[in-house]
Amino acid sequence: MTGAELTIDLLAKHGVKEVFGYPGGAIMPIYDALYGSPVTHYLTRHEQGAGFAAVGYARSTGKLGVCFATSGPGATNLITALADAMMDSVPLLAITGQVPTAAIGSDAFQEVDVLGMSLSCTKHSYMVERAEDLAEVLQEAMHLAxxxxxxxxxxxxxxxxxxxxxxxxxxxxxxxYKPELSQSELTKANELLSQAKKPLAYVGGGVQMADAQDELMQFLKATNMPAVSTLKALGSVTPDYAYNLGMLGMHGGQAANLAVQECDLLVCIGARFDDRVTGNLAKFASKAKVIHLDVDAAxxxxxxxxxxxxxxxxxxxxPHLATHKSNPEWLAHISHMQQQYAWRYDYPGEKVYAPYLLNRLSRLMPNNGVVCCDVGQHQMWVAxxxxxxxxxxxxxxxxxGTMGFGLPAAIGAQIARPNDFVLTVSGDGSIMMNIQELATIRRNNLPVKLLILDNQRLGMVRQWQQLFFDGRYSETNLSDxxxxxxxxxxxxxxxxxxxHANQVDEAIDKLVASEGPYILHACIDDKENVWPLVPPGAANDQMLTEVAK
Structure with a gap:
């Protein structure tokens, strides 16, 4: 076989059925080997789109996502998707073409040191220098990812x-390498659990990566322990769990953030104390002792x-954590806060109210539907x-926090799960980042739904300019x-x-009932903000809940 044929053959041998990419000169032999192979290739209209489609494929299934790009600008266009996958721990294999070995280092046409560029945003990077190494490198790369x-x-x-x-x-x-559970640390953890009066589970994205939702829910139901979730962990705690407080952090719910600040034991399960979660780190859960569960000792x-x-x-x-029942007084306090700070949807205005629209959509869409968000105010409202x-x-x-993520990620998710309802929620800023992927939807006749919340502004930046930069609205007007x-x-x-608000219900019904791709463009108030908000440098119980528009 040629190296290109071996590459495609190994992907197929390892169960890869779909890949995303964009051809070019230095990767043309691999594209030639794709022709007639059992691996289906999906042409995106930008390499970043290919990278994010592979991320969406991986995150919606737990399988390996694979993307291709040529050398030079093709490879550099993948860097953002690699960084995104690195930050969110997504199994992704990127295969890039490179100029011939004899030309490396000569500033050849479309030569870029992609190995060097990618080192900081990959788990590992390889450049194959000898033909006899190719098989080993590819197999090791798929395993490592x-x-x-x-x-x-x-x-x-x-x-x-x-x-x-x-x-x-x-x-x-x-x-x-599988780290062994330390019995001495387990003893410490179970002693802490037995002593806690106000325990709280802080759930992170590691639960999904470990496929441990069942184990998590067994623990929570056995203890009745209240739980808060990071953005990436939403859905790990099932919606019907009585003490599910939802998302914590900068735009977390009031009950969630207050519970964290009041707890005396924080059980961190596959989370990493991200700055958007903790706010002022020194004041985060300052009354609590901490048990940290994670596969990554770092x-x-x-x-x-x-x-x-x-x-x-x-x-x-x-499964080895002690399952002491939580204190009834603590649980009663949690239930009271859930009621006191429950979201309200009785918006008095005539304009479309994004929280109501998203809540109604959530109730009507299929239970196993996939929502792919871009980044900004709409992302927080979805959460x-x-x-x-x-x-x-x-x-x-x-x-x-990558703008332009949502549309290509939805394409990857729809291809991975062809029978499921897949929706992109985007803003009028984010959608323009990778809007060329509408062509990919059309080419492959994908039934991806699009919801664009349009306030004619770069909304989250505008909100911060209003609150923290004295209303100096620099370069956030998108009215054109x-x-x-x-x-x-x-x-x-x-x-x-x-x-208008009176159009929302019928419009959501149409969106959910549509059989093919569909777009709902919802115009919202350009002054609407996301609440609550933990200001920079503040503790999570110092939330802003509203200011004058």
Whole structure:
């Protein structure tokens, strides 16, 4: 086989059925090998779109996402998706073409040191220097992307190695390093649990990566322990759990943030004390002792000291936690806060109210539907006002906060789960970042739904300019955007625009009932803000809940 043929053959042997990419000169041999192969390729209209489609594919299934790009600008256009996957621990394999080995270092046409560029935003990167190494590198890369704490891996393959003859030889992975649960730390943790009067579970994205939702829910139901979730963990705690407080942090719910500040034991399950979660770190859960469960020892104690650390796979560690029933007085207080700070949807105005629209959509869409968010105010409203039965049904760019994520991620999710309802929720700022992927929807006849919340502003930045920069609105006016429904129509996608509250219910019904792709363009108040908000440098119980518009 040639190196290119071996590449495609190995992907197929390892269960990869779909890949995303964009061809070019240095990766042309691999595209030639794709022709007639069992691996289906989806052409996106930008390499960043390919990277995010692969991320959406991976996050909605737990499988390896794969993307291709050529050398130079093709490879550099993948960097943002690699960084996003690194921050959110997504199993991703990026294969890039490179100029021939003899030309490396000569500033050849479309030569870029993608190995060097990618080192900081991948779990590992390779450049194949010898044809005899190709088989081992590819197999190791696929294994590495999916093992332990998942992450993106890049393999850069020079064109002459793609074209030259290579031999296949199986690569046998060494036994995976699997950290063993420390019995002494487990004893400490269970003692802390037995002593706690106000315990609280702080749930992170590690639960989904460990496929440990069942173990989490068994623990929570056995203890009645209240639970808060990070943005990436939403759906890990099932919506029907009585003491599910939802998201915590900068735009978390009031009950969630107050509970964290009041608890005396914080059980951190696969989370990393991100700054958007903690606010002022010194004041975060300052009354609480901490038990930290994570597969990655590097996260334990990285930002907050712990009293017990269970470094192990969550499927192994969670069942060993003691299941003492939570204090009834604490639970009564939690229930009171849930009622006191419950979201309200009786908006008095005539304009479309985004929280009501999203809440109604959440109640009407199929239980196993997938929502893919872009980044901004709409992202926080989705997290606050929609509910999810599993974290693979809520795809949102967490650590990187990447605008332009939602549309290509939805394409990847729809291809991975062709029979499921898949929706992109975007803003009028974010949608313009990768709007060319409407062509990918059209080409593949994908029934992806689009909801654009349009306030003619770069909303989250405008909100901060209002609150923290004395209302100096610098470069956040987007009132010259195109008509999104007309634009979608050019790509054969039907839809409608709504401008008033009395249009919302019927419009949501149409969106949910549509069989093919559909766009709902909802015009909202340009002064509407996301509440609550923890200001910079403040503790999480110092939330702003409203200011004059």
């Amino acid at each position: 999916q093992s332990g704490r998942p992450g993106p891996v890049l393999v850069d393959i020079p064109k002459d190695i793609q074209m030259g003859a290579v031999n296949y030889h199986p690569w046998l992975a060494a036994d995976d 996260e334990v104690g990285k930002r907050k000291p712990v009293n017990a650390s269970l470094v192990a796979d969550l499927k192994d560690s969670l 606050q006002h929609m509910t999810f039965s599993h974290p693979s049904n809520h795809l949102s760019s967490g650590g990187a 955007n195109p008509d999104f429904v007309q634009l979608a129509a050019v790509f054969g996608i039907p839809g409608e625009t709504i401008t």
